[in-house]
Amino acid sequence: DGGITQSPKYLFRKEGQNVTLSCEQNLNHDAMYWYRQDPGQGLRLIYYSQIVNDFQKGDIAEGYSVSREKKESFPLTVTSAQKNPTAFYLCASSSGTSGVADTQYFGPGTRLTVL
Amino acid sequence: QQPVQSPQAVILREGEDAVINCSSSKALYSVHWYRQKHGEAPVFLMILLKGGEQKGHEKISASFNEKKQQSSLYLTASQLSYSGTYFCGTGPAGGYQKVTFGTGTKLQVIP
Numbered sequence: 001d002g003g004i005t006q007s008p009k010y011l012f013r014k015e016g017q018n019v020t021l022s023c024e025q026n027l028n029h030d031a032m033y034w035y036r037q038d039p040g041q042g043l044r045l046i047y048y049s050q051i052v053n054d055f056q057k058g059d060i061a062e063g064y065s066v067s068r069e070k071k072e073s074f075p076l077t078v079t080s081a082q083k084n085p086t087a088f089y090l091c092a093s094s095s096g097t098s099g100v101a102d103t104q105y106f107g108p109g110t111r112l113t114v115l
Numbered sequence: 116q117q118p119v120q121s122p123q124a125v126i127l128r129e130g131e132d133a134v135i136n137c138s139s140s141k142a143l144y145s146v147h148w149y150r151q152k153h154g155e156a157p158v159f160l161m162i163l164l165k166g167g168e169q170k171g172h173e174k175i176s177a178s179f180n181e182k183k184q185q186s187s188l189y190l191t192a193s194q195l196s197y198s199g200t201y202f203c204g205t206g207p208a209g210g211y212q213k214v215t216f217g218t219g220t221k222l223q224v225i226p
Contacts (some may be wrong), residue, residue: 033121040119042202043157043216058213090156100145100206100214101164106156 004107023091030096034072120217137203145206146186
């Protein structure tokens with residue numbers, strides 16, 4: 001079955017540590033996205049990538065980094081510079097052919113808690 | 116800038132109807148609707164495009180008023196399974212833009 005996988009589902013880290021969240025898709029999609037979700041604030045875009053080896057900052061990129069070395073993978077690193085990293089992180093992908101008319105499909109999410 | 120959704124929350128009894136509104140300050144090309152259950156991924160419901168037809172299935176449909184930069188999601192004869200948080204995502208017109216999501220409308224359907 002085609003889809004998006006994120007791992008792990010729950011992640012606990014100590015303050016000051018970097019942590020990498022995994023996102024893999026087998027939908028053959030060109031575009032991939034990372035969102036952060038906090039209670040009452042909806043989905044906020046962290047980074048997005050339209051093609052391999054290229055990515056752009058979203059609305060809240062500070063304290064995060066990404067890479068896109070393979071079409072199917074778009075890992076997100078939450079660095080120690082991120083002041084409030086505890087949140088629910090969602091990865092999404094879309095075909096990338098129609099810009100804002102593309103449907104985005106979401107992974108199951110990773111809940112990160114920084115202690 | 117995030118689109119504004121209203122209401123923020125609503126409680127319905129099974130069988131009742133609901134309307135969720137999404138409003139943007141920008142000219143829009145697309146509006147996306149998703150439903151999210153607590154702790155799960157948002158699930159795609161439908162997308163509406165500028166100049167396109169009103170979309171929908173039997174009991175969930177949506178409209179897109181391009182001039183007013185607004186969209187509405189209509190839930191008819193609600194079922195318990197409709198409970199969740201509904202998000203709209205708006206895609207501005209002009210050039211390559213990003214979809215921006217609203218803060219969500221929490222819908223609870225009770226027996």
